[in-house]
Amino acid sequence: MASGGGNYRNGTHRSSLKGTTTTSIDRPLSVNSNPSKPALKTKSLSSVGASSGLRKSSPGSLGAAKDDAGVPGRVRVAVRLRPRNAEESAADADFADCVELQPELKRLKLRKNNWDTDTYAFDEVLTEFASQKRVYEVVAKPVVESVLDGYNGTVMAYGQTGTGKTYTLGRLGEEDTADRGIMVRAMEDILADVSPESDSVSVSYLQLYMESLQDLLDPTNDNISIVEDPKSGDVSLPGATVVEIRDQQSFLELLHLGEAHRYAANTKLNTESSRSHAILMVHVKRSVKGREPAHSSENGNSTNMAKSLRPPLVRKGKLIVVDLAGSERIDKSGSEGHTLEEAKSINLSLSALGKCINALAENSAHIPVRDSKLTRLLRDSFGGTARTSLVITIGPSPRHRGETASTIMFGQRAMKVENMLKLKEEFDYKSLARRLDIQLDKLIMEHERKQKAFEDEIERITTDAQVRITEAERNFADAMEKERLKYQKDYMESIKKLEEKWMMNQQKQGGERKEQMVSTAEEVAEVKKLLSKETSLRKAAEEEVNNLKSQLAQLKISEASANSEILKLQKMLEDEAYQKEKLEGEISMLQSQLLQLSFEADETRRRLDRGGPGKVPGGLDSLIAQVRPQLKDSGNGEKASIAKLFEQVGLQKILSLLEAEDADVRIHAVKVVANLAAEETNQQKIVEAGGLTSLLRLLGSSEDETVHRVAAGAIANLAMNETNQELIMSQGGISLLSMTAANAEDPQTLRMVAGAVANLCGNDKLQNKLRGEGGIKALLGMVKCGHPDVLAQVARGIANFAKCESRASTQGSKTGRSLLIEDGALPWIVQNANNDASPIRRHIELALCHLAQHEVNAKDMISGGALWELVRILQECSREDIRTLAHRTLTSSPTFLAELRRLRIDF
Ligand code: ADP
Ligand code: MG
Numbered sequence: 001m002a003s004g005g006g007n008y009r010n011g012t013h014r015s016s017l018k019g020t021t022t023t024s025i026d027r028p029l030s031v032n033s034n035p036s037k038p039a040l041k042t043k044s045l046s047s048v049g050a051s052s053g054l055r056k057s058s059p060g061s062l063g064a065a066k067d068d069a070g071v072p073g074r075v076r077v078a079v080r081l082r083p084r085n086a087e088e089s090a091a092d093a094d095f096a097d098c099v100e101l102q103p104e105l106k107r108l109k110l111r112k113n114n115w116d117t118d119t120y121a122f123d124e125v126l127t128e129f130a131s132q133k134r135v136y137e138v139v140a141k142p143v144v145e146s147v148l149d150g151y152n153g154t155v156m157a158y159g160q161t162g163t164g165k166t167y168t169l170g171r172l173g174e175e176d177t178a179d180r181g182i183m184v185r186a187m188e189d190i191l192a193d194v195s196p197e198s199d200s201v202s203v204s205y206l207q208l209y210m211e212s213l214q215d216l217l218d219p220t221n222d223n224i225s226i227v228e229d230p231k232s233g234d235v236s237l238p239g240a241t242v243v244e245i246r247d248q249q250s251f252l253e254l255l256h257l258g259e260a261h262r263y264a265a266n267t268k269l270n271t272e273s274s275r276s277h278a279i280l281m282v283h284v285k286r287s288v289k290g291r292e293p294a295h296s297s298e299n300g301n302s303t304n305m306a307k308s309l310r311p312p313l314v315r316k317g318k319l320i321v322v323d324l325a326g327s328e329r330i331d332k333s334g335s336e337g338h339t340l341e342e343a344k345s346i347n348l349s350l351s352a353l354g355k356c357i358n359a360l361a362e363n364s365a366h367i368p369v370r371d372s373k374l375t376r377l378l379r380d381s382f383g384g385t386a387r388t389s390l391v392i393t394i395g396p397s398p399r400h401r402g403e404t405a406s407t408i409m410f411g412q413r414a415m416k417v418e419n420m421l422k423l424k425e426e427f428d429y430k431s432l433a434r435r436l437d438i439q440l441d442k443l444i445m446e447h448e449r450k451q452k453a454f455e456d457e458i459e460r461i462t463t464d465a466q467v468r469i470t471e472a473e474r475n476f477a478d479a480m481e482k483e484r485l486k487y488q489k490d491y492m493e494s495i496k497k498l499e500e501k502w503m504m505n506q507q508k509q510g511g512e513r514k515e516q517m518v519s520t521a522e523e524v525a526e527v528k529k530l531l532s533k534e535t536s537l538r539k540a541a542e543e544e545v546n547n548l549k550s551q552l553a554q555l556k557i558s559e560a561s562a563n564s565e566i567l568k569l570q571k572m573l574e575d576e577a578y579q580k581e582k583l584e585g586e587i588s589m590l591q592s593q594l595l596q597l598s599f600e601a602d603e604t605r606r607r608l609d610r611g612g613p614g615k616v617p618g619g620l621d622s623l624i625a626q627v628r629p630q631l632k633d634s635g636n637g638e639k640a641s642i643a644k645l646f647e648q649v650g651l652q653k654i655l656s657l658l659e660a661e662d663a664d665v666r667i668h669a670v671k672v673v674a675n676l677a678a679e680e681t682n683q684q685k686i687v688e689a690g691g692l693t694s695l696l697r698l699l700g701s702s703e704d705e706t707v708h709r710v711a712a713g714a715i716a717n718l719a720m721n722e723t724n725q726e727l728i729m730s731q732g733g734i735s736l737l738s739m740t741a742a743n744a745e746d747p748q749t750l751r752m753v754a755g756a757v758a759n760l761c762g763n764d765k766l767q768n769k770l771r772g773e774g775g776i777k778a779l780l781g782m783v784k785c786g787h788p789d790v791l792a793q794v795a796r797g798i799a800n801f802a803k804c805e806s807r808a809s810t811q812g813s814k815t816g817r818s819l820l821i822e823d824g825a826l827p828w829i830v831q832n833a834n835n836d837a838s839p840i841r842r843h844i845e846l847a848l849c850h851l852a853q854h855e856v857n858a859k860d861m862i863s864g865g866a867l868w869e870l871v872r873i874l875q876e877c878s879r880e881d882i883r884t885l886a887h888r889t890l891t892s893s894p895t896f897l898a899e900l901r902r903l904r905i906d907f
Pocket of ligand 1: 160163164
């Protein structure tokens with residue numbers, strides 16, 4: 001049955017003759033004109049009705065219909081009347097049957113009452129005399145033929161219990177062959193037509209009771225599910241037992257078995273078989289031989305390979321034989337002890353079938369196929385693609401007129417159901433796969449055999465070759481041995497021959513020898529003479545050579561002594577050059593000191609010039625007054641006038657003013673003393689008169705920075721003398737000067753102090769004392785003021801100190817690191833080695849050269865960065881003497897040389 005609306009097929013030739021007698025009726029279900037001819041192949045039998053030619057080979061009237069569109073095939077309905085049974089014959093003896101059959105007109109008249117009947121047309125009308133054989137041929141045979149041709153087919157019996165459904169379908173006819181029913185005869189025809197090699201027939205047998213589908217071939221299987229292919233709509237029962245049928249006997253046994261199981265099941269369920277539906281399914285699978293598939297486009301000359309790869313075509317027809325439950329309404333009788341619910345359930349499938357057939361007959365939009373299991377199972381049988389024959393069975397008894405009428409109406413409606421028959425033809429990929437598998441296995445076996453044969457052949461050839469090789473080797477060895485022996489023999493023979501020859505020669509030569517001996521002795525004497533001559537010549541030559549050699553050695557000795565002389569002279573020359581450089585350095589220093597002194601003198605003069613009369617006390621006042629006009633003079637007149645003043649006033653008087661209570665007086669006095677001290681000629685007198693001591697005391701006592709500055713300047717001047725230097729030191733000059741520096745604000749004060757200390761630094765004897773009293777530290781302490789004049793003095797002091805140290809080291813009176821380095825002067829030295837102010841730079845450069853002359857300072861100098869400065873001095877210094885000094889210093893120090901090599905610096 002088609003599912004849903006519009007999918008069913010509705011016949012065009014359907015009619016009911018109800019109430020008429022003349023309307024043309026449908027074609028008979030069978031046109032078999034020769035029922036006695038049993039041959040299944042008879043075309044007249046298989047072509048059931050001209051309008052339903054199924055075989056493609058017979059185009060029939062529907063040649064235009066496409067294969068996949070199917071062929072229209074209306075449900076055929078035959079009515080069969082059961083003969084009166086004994087009871088009916090007895091009970092209804094006086095009554096006529098409720099139906100009257102007109103088989104030749106294919107009509108049935110149903111008596112309504114004594115005077116009125118309804119007439120119905122059927123595809124076939126089978127009287128109570130119709131034989132089982134005829135019933136089969138009319139009802140079932142066309143369906144069976146269709147199934148054998150690859151269509152689905154359905155044969156179904158519908159009717160009241162006891163009207164002969166089972167008789168018609170299920171009789172086994174074992175006692176009387178004529179009794180055989182449709183199932184048995186259908187199987188006989190099928191088995192006769194199929195070929196056991198290529199085709200297969202298999203069977204399932206089921207019972208549907210109260211919506212439960214039971215397997216009659218395996219009673220444990222009592223709830224089989226129905227599976228529908230959503231695409232094709234095909235229904236299958238994967239859970240049902242399927243038994244392959246090879247002969248009729250096994251089929252009969254199967255039916256027996258099914259019947260027994262049905263009986264057992266019904267006993268268990270306390271029901272009768274009339275309440276259940278029995279369903280036999282016969283699957284016929286046939287391979288289509290010698291025919292191209294309907295949709296194949298290949299022509300006849302395809303290769304064997306292509307053929308073998310083409311899947312075989314199969315047709316799968318399915319015959320369903322349904323022995324329905326009794327159509328009577330049990331809820332009406334209520335006699336079987338079922339509840340109403342149970343009754344409904346028992347009749348569910350049957351009433352659903354009736355509803356579907358009504359819907360199909362009325363061309364309804366919705367066909368309630370899914371309402372019951374029966375309708376789902378039979379969806380292809382009504383409104384589907386199967387060829388369907390329905391036999392409705394009726395009894396003659398007027399007592400069951402109602403049931404008979406309803407059965408007739410069911411049949412009438414079923415006749416209106418139009419199916420669209422479709423060939424179930426498909427490619428059998430499974431069997432192709434099987435066939436290919438077999439082919440593949442054959443090929444594998446063949447290959448294996450060939451492989452083995454090939455390997456055997458290879459082995460045979462190998463063995464053969466091995467044998468030949470061995471043989472060849474042996475032959476070769478034999479030949480070699482033979483050859484060897486032959487040569488040995490030949491050799492021995494030739495040796496023998498030679499020996500013989502030699503013997504013969506010996507004998508022959510015996511006579512000739514005596515003559516030869518005389519001349520030989522003469523030759524020997526000659527040779528000896530020549531030899532002795534050669535020997536004496538050689539001796540003479542040897543003597544000559546020895547002589548020359550000793551001369552050469554003499555020459556070499558004198559050359560060596562000359563060389564050492566030259567070296568000595570070179571060394572001396574170098575020393576001289578060094579001394580000269582040193583002297584030059586000193587000269588330049590003295591020159592700078594001279595410059596400085598003259599500058600200071602100038603300044604003193606200027607100050608004196610500026611200082612007005614003010615509060616200068618009497619004596620000094622007049623002194624100044626005397627001096628002033630002269631001070632205005634320039635040039636030499638100035639010094640002369642101070643000298644004059646000095647003589648006029650008296651040194652003692654001037655010095656005493658240094659301690660005057662009046663500050664101004666003190667300032668003037670100190671300025672005068674300073675001016676005097678600038679003159680070398682006055683210095684000794686000033687010192688002798690205690691001037692130096694007074695000046696030093698002023699540094700400590702006065703708080704006036706001018707006093708400090710001028711006094712320091714005076715001390716600085718006095719400090720140029722070696723004796724004065726010792727004096728200054730002994731009177732605590734260093735600490736006084738340091739203190740003055742610490743309190744100074746005017747850079748010029750610092751310049752004076754630094755100048756004084758710098759002078760002290762130049763004293764060889766005072767080095768340790770000076771350093772011990774913090775002289776170096778005091779010097780370094782002054783650099784923070786940053787004034788270039790101060791820095792120049794500091795640099796000069798350091799250079800002086802370094803020079804003295806260097807001297808002491810050279811003389812061996814000093815060992816160990818430079819005290820300058822000890823006191824931390826090196827960083828400042830390195831920092832100012834390239835100072836823009838040339839006085840600073842020159843002093844520092846000299847200081848570095850002095851420090852570098854002593855290996856003991858080398859390490860500190862390298863780590864302090866002094867080496868770079870020395871290299872710079874060597875390369876850049878504008879003064880040649882300093883450059884030379886730097887060069888000598890660097891080349892004479894192994895430490896510096898090693899470091900320079902390490903840094904890959906060439907100079
Ligand atoms: P159903 O299966 O419809 O209930 P059955 O096939 O069991 O009916 O038949 C009931 C009885 O009637 C059986 O005893 C059967 O042998 C007998 N019977 C039915 N049809 C015929 C017939 N055409 N000829 C002779 N006996 C028949
Ligand atoms: Mg029955």
